[in-house]
Amino acid sequence: MSIPEVLSISELREHLADAMTQARSSSGRPVFAGRHRRAEVVLLSADRYAQLLADERRSAVADAIGSTRAEGLELSEFGEAVMREVADGTLSFDEARTRLLTHYRR
Incomplete structure (x- = not known):
């Protein structure tokens, strides 16, 4: 399993629409974000x-x-x-x- 990219909080804010599209996509890849590039939160589709x-x-x-x-x-x-x-x-x-x-x- 590859290590996921971790967005900074400001990057998540700036690219929230893209992150939501990624999480809702057919691959359903979660989006990780956190301070200092350490995963603190995960954005998943509701499904x-x-x-x-x-x-x-x-x-x-x-x-x-x-x-x-x-x-x-x-x-x-x-x-x-x-x-x-x-x-x-x-x-x-x-x-x-x-x-x-x-x-x-x-």
Whole structure:
């Protein structure tokens, strides 16, 4: 992986439209900027950012399921459905926790 170019803050200000075009392009290359040419911020397209969040959410769900199985347990059908909703982004982790605790405390 090559080291990305890091724009100074003044260069980013001066070329913001170009930087946004680069971030939104089909390659989706992020734009790095910072003081003294040290990367401090990253400009990403909103779509790429949403994709990164979704990837992180799916990874967290997979880790949680893996931890459950490592303990010799299996998720119930209800538990799997809740975890799928979390992975899909239609349910937050806090909402899932509340739903699961309510369900299993019955």
